[in-house]
Amino acid sequence: MSARRTAARLSTVVGPQAQRPAVDLVSRRRAEARRRLLTIQGLRLLVAVVILGGWELGVRAGVIDKFFWSQPSEIGAKLWLWVTQGTDLGPIWDQILVTMEETAGGFIVGSILGVIFGVILGRSRLLADVMGPYIKAANAIPRVVVGALFAISLGLDIKAKIATAAILVFFVVFFNAFQGVREVDRNLIANARILGARDRQLTTEIIIPSALSWIIASLHTSFGLALVGAVVGELFGATQGLGELIYAAKNNFDAAGVFAGMALLAAIALVAEALITALEDRLIRWRPPVATETRI
Amino acid sequence: MQPTIELRGVTKRFLTPSGGVYTALRDLTMTVEAGEFCAVVGPTGCGKSTTLALISGLEPPSEGRVDVLGKPVKGIPDGIGYMFQTDAVFPWKTVLENVAAGPRYRGSSARDARDKARDWISRVGLAGFEDRFPYQLSGGMRKRVALAQCLINEPRILLMDEPFSALDVQTRSLMENELLGLWAASSASVVFVTHDLEEAISLSDRVFVITAGPGTVKSNYKVHLPRPRNVAEIRFQPHFIEIYEEIWKDLKDEVLVSYERQKNSGAA
Numbered sequence: 001m002s003a004r005r006t007a008a009r010l011s012t013v014v015g016p017q018a019q020r021p022a023v024d025l026v027s028r029r030r031a032e033a034r035r036r037l038l039t040i041q042g043l044r045l046l047v048a049v050v051i052l053g054g055w056e057l058g059v060r061a062g063v064i065d066k067f068f069w070s071q072p073s074e075i076g077a078k079l080w081l082w083v084t085q086g087t088d089l090g091p092i093w094d095q096i097l098v099t100m101e102e103t104a105g106g107f108i109v110g111s112i113l114g115v116i117f118g119v120i121l122g123r124s125r126l127l128a129d130v131m132g133p134y135i136k137a138a139n140a141i142p143r144v145v146v147g148a149l150f151a152i153s154l155g156l157d158i159k160a161k162i163a164t165a166a167i168l169v170f171f172v173v174f175f176n177a178f179q180g181v182r183e184v185d186r187n188l189i190a191n192a193r194i195l196g197a198r199d200r201q202l203t204t205e206i207i208i209p210s211a212l213s214w215i216i217a218s219l220h221t222s223f224g225l226a227l228v229g230a231v232v233g234e235l236f237g238a239t240q241g242l243g244e245l246i247y248a249a250k251n252n253f254d255a256a257g258v259f260a261g262m263a264l265l266a267a268i269a270l271v272a273e274a275l276i277t278a279l280e281d282r283l284i285r286w287r288p289p290v291a292t293e294t295r296i
Numbered sequence: 297m298q299p300t301i302e303l304r305g306v307t308k309r310f311l312t313p314s315g316g317v318y319t320a321l322r323d324l325t326m327t328v329e330a331g332e333f334c335a336v337v338g339p340t341g342c343g344k345s346t347t348l349a350l351i352s353g354l355e356p357p358s359e360g361r362v363d364v365l366g367k368p369v370k371g372i373p374d375g376i377g378y379m380f381q382t383d384a385v386f387p388w389k390t391v392l393e394n395v396a397a398g399p400r401y402r403g404s405s406a407r408d409a410r411d412k413a414r415d416w417i418s419r420v421g422l423a424g425f426e427d428r429f430p431y432q433l434s435g436g437m438r439k440r441v442a443l444a445q446c447l448i449n450e451p452r453i454l455l456m457d458e459p460f461s462a463l464d465v466q467t468r469s470l471m472e473n474e475l476l477g478l479w480a481a482s483s484a485s486v487v488f489v490t491h492d493l494e495e496a497i498s499l500s501d502r503v504f505v506i507t508a509g510p511g512t513v514k515s516n517y518k519v520h521l522p523r524p525r526n527v528a529e530i531r532f533q534p535h536f537i538e539i540y541e542e543i544w545k546d547l548k549d550e551v552l553v554s555y556e557r558q559k560n561s562g563a564a
Contacts, residue, residue, distance in 0.1 A: 190354055191384035193372055195449065196401035205397070209388040286388040286429040 070255035078260040088248060089240055096264060099242040102158055102230035103268070106165020107223055114170045114222075115215060118177025119208065128178070139171050144232045151236040161238070165229030169222040176218035180211025213287065216280045223272045227265060298366050300453060300485040301328040301351055306360035307510075308346050320346040322510035323360070328453075328502075333479060333486045335496035337547060338506030339554035344489040345381070346511075348455045351487065352378050365452065377451030377484075379459040385430050385441050391417060392426040394441050398449040416444040420474065436467040443471075447478060454479070454486045461490070472499060472527040480524065493547060497540055498527045505546045508554035515546050 052072045058064040059071040066074075082092040089095060121128045147164035154160040184207050192206045234243025242261050249257025308321040320343040328334050336344050349355040350362050353372040362369040364376070385394050396413035400406065417426055420440040430438055439459060446454065460468045476499065479486060490496050496503050497519055505514045521535060530536055 185384075187380055187382055187384045188386060191378070191380060191445075192386075192397070192401070193354070194352060194376060194378040195398040195445065197397075198401070201401055205401075206386065209386075212388075284388075286390075286431065288431045 066255075067253070068255055070259050074256045075259045075263065078256045079263065082260065087245055089245060092264075095240055095242050095245050096268070098158075098240045099227075099230055099234070099265075100268065102161035102233065102241065103165055103223075103226045103272075105158065105162035106229050107169055107226035109162060110166035110169025110226065111173045111215075111219060111222065113166065114173025114218075115177045115208075117170075118174045118215075119181055119203065119211070122178045122181025122211070123203065123207070135171075135174075139175075143167050143171070144229070147229070147233050147236050150233065156237045156239065160236070161230050161233030161241075164233035164236075165226040168225040168229040172222045172225060173215060173218050176214045177211055180214030181207055183214070184210045213284055216276075216283060219276050219279075220273065223276060224269055227269055227272075231265065299327040299363075300330045300332070300365060301326075301487065302361075302363040303327075303347070303350065303357075304361045304363075306350060306357045306362060308343065308350060308355065309358045319510040321350075322512050324506075324512045326504055326513050326516070328485050328487060331483050331485055332502060333488065333500045334502045334504060335488045335490060335500035336504045336506060337490060337493055337496045337543075338511060339508050339547075339551045340491060341554060341558075342506045342509045342550070343511035344491075344506055345457050347506075348378065348457050348487060348489060351453070352376050352455055373453075375452035377446040377449055377454045379442055379446050379454070379456045381457040381459065381461065383430070383438055383442070385438055385445065387430050390427050390429055391422060391433070391441050394430070395444045395448055398445060402449070412448060413444075416448045419447075419478065420444040436463055436471065439463065439471060440474075443475065443478070447482070450482065452484055454484045456486065456488045458490050459488075460495070461492070468495075469528045475499070476523075476525060476527070493540060493543060494531060495527075497521075497536060497543070498525065498530045503543055505543060505550070508550045508557065514550065515543075517543055 055064065055069075056072045059066045059069065064071075086092060087095060121131060144164070146167055147160070150160040150163040154163060188206055188210065189202060192202055197205060230241070231243035231246070234241040235247050238244040242264055246258050246261035249255075249261065303324055303326050306321055306324045307319065310318045310320060312318050324343075324347070326347075336347060338344050346355065350357050351364060351369070353364075353369045353376070356369075364373045367373070386397065389397065392410065392413050395416055396406075396409040399409035399412055404412070414423075414426065417423060420443055422437060422440050422444070425433065425437065430441065433441070442459070460471050463471065472495065486500075488496070488499060493503075498521075500519055502516055502518055504516045506512070507514045517539060519539060521530060521533065531540075
C-alpha cells in the first residue's frame with residue numbers, strides 16, 4: 001500500500017515522459033515485498049519442522065525420554081482424539097469455551113478497573129502519593145497465589161477464575177494508564193482549557209485518548225496474563241477448562257495431554273493477539289503508520 | 297474608552313526545579329486597546345510567553361494586576377483565543393473534529409459545531425482536508441487548523457505565541473497575510489509574541505519591546521503603515537525601514553545583554 005502511495009507521488013512529480021521508470025520501480029518493489037513474505041513464511045515453516053522433527057526423531061532414537069517429554073505425533077494424535085471423541089471432562093470445545101470465558105472476563109474486568117484507577121490516580125497527585133506505597137506493595141506480591149484465596153472465597157465456579165485473571169491484568173493496565181495520564185502534553189491541556197473544555201471534557205477528550213496508546217500497548221501483555229490467571233485459577237480447583245484438562249493429564253502422567261493442552265492455549269493466545277492488534281489499529285488510527293518490520 | 301487588556305506593575309516569579317526562584321517578569325505595565333494588533337518583541341527568555349500566560353489566565357501573576365475586558369483575570373477569561381508556539385492541535389482528532397472542538401466544549405450541538413467548523417476550515421483554505429488527521433498534514437496546514445480552531449470561538453482577544461516561527465519563509469508570509477485578512481474581518485485585539493522584528497512591524501499597529509529577563513516593557517512604538525498590508529512587500533516602504541531602525545536600536549542592546557548572559561551561564 002505504501003509502495004502504491006510512493007508511486008503516485010513519484011509519477012505526479014516526474015511527469016509523463018518519465019512514467020515508465022516509475023512503474024518499473026513499483027512492480028519491482030511489489031515483487032520484492034512478495035519475495036520477502038515468501039522467504040519469511042518458508043523460514044517459519046522450517047523452524048517448526050526442525051524443532052518438531054528433531055523432537056520426534058530424538059524420541060524415536062531413544063535420546064529423549066518419551067514418558068516425560070512425549071512426542072509430536074502422539075500429541076497430534078491426542079488432539080485428534082479430543083476433537084473427535086471428546087476429553088474425559090467432556091467435549092473439547094466446551095473446555096476451550098470455558099477457559100476463553102474466564103480469560104475474556106478477567107481481561108475485561110481487569111482492564112476496565114485498571115483504566116479507571118489509573119486515570120483517577122493519574123489525575124490526582126494527592127491520591128497517587130497516598131496510595132503509592134500500597135500499590136507498589138500489592139504489585140510486589142506474586143499475585144497468582146491470590147487465586148488460592150479466591151478459590152476459597154468465591155468457590156469453584158467461573159467467578160474465582162475471573163477474579164484471578166482480573167487481578168493479574170489490573171496492575172499491568174493500571175501502571176500503563178497511570179503513566180499515560182502523567183505523560184499527556186501540557187500544551188494540549190492548556191489548548192483544550194482555552195477552547196473551553198471543562199474538567200470532565202478534559203478527561204474524556206484529551207487525557208484518555210492521549211493515554212490510549214499506552215493503555216493499548218499494555219493490553220498485548222495483559223491478555224497473556226489473563227490466560228495465565230484463568231489457567232492457574234483452574235489449577236486451584238475446577239471441573240472444566242483447559243487448565244483442568246492439563247491438571248488431569250498431569251495426574252495421569254499423560255505428558256502428551258499436557259502438551260496438547262499447552263498447544264491449545266498457545267493457539268488461543270495467538271488469535272487474541274491478532275484481535276488486539278486489529279483493535280489497536282482501529283482505535284489509534286490517528287497515529288502515523290509504523291514500519292511493519294518493527295512489529296512481531 | 298476602557299482598554300481591552302491592561303497589565304499594571306505585573307511581576308511573575310517561578311520556582312525552579314532546584315528550589316530557587318526565577319523572576320520572569322518584573323514590574324511590567326502595558327495596555328492593549330480594543331481592535332488593536334500589538335506585537336511583543338524581545339530577546340529569547342525575556343518572558344514574552346509568560347505575558348500571554350498571564351493574560352490568558354493559565355498563570356496567575358505573583359504581583360500586580362491583570363485586567364481583561366475590564367475585569368480582573370481569575371481563571372480563563374471569556375473571549376480568549378490562544379495560538380501556541382508548538383503544535384497544540386489534537387492528534388487523535390480529524391481536522392473537522394479539531395476545529396469543532398471549541399463550539400463543542402462550549403455546548404453547541406454536534407451538528408451546529410460541524411457546520412461552523414466546515415465554514416472555518418474553508419476560510420483558512422483547508423476545504424477538502426476535513427477528514428485528515430494532523431500527522432497527514434504539513435506544518436503550515438497544521439497551523440491553519442490551529443488558527444481555525446482558535447478563531448471559530450470568535451475571540452475578542454487573540455493571543456499568539458510565535459505561531460509561525462517553525463514555518464519556511466514563503467509559507468510564513470502567506471500565513472501572515474491570511475491572518476491579517478481574518479483579523480480585519482473581526483474586531484479582535486491581538487497580542488502577537490515574536491522574536492522577529494520584521495514580522496512584528498509588518499503585522500502590527502503597536503510594537504512593545506521587552507528587556508532581557510526579567511522582562512519589563514522598555515518602550516513601545518506606534519506603527520503608522522497603511523492597511524490592508526501585504527506582508528511580503530511592506531518592508532520596502534521607507535517608513536518601515538525608518539521605524540525598523542528606531543526599534544532595532546532599542547532591541548539590539550537587550551539582545552546583546554541576553555546573549556552575554558547566556559554565554560556566561562554556559563561558561564560557568
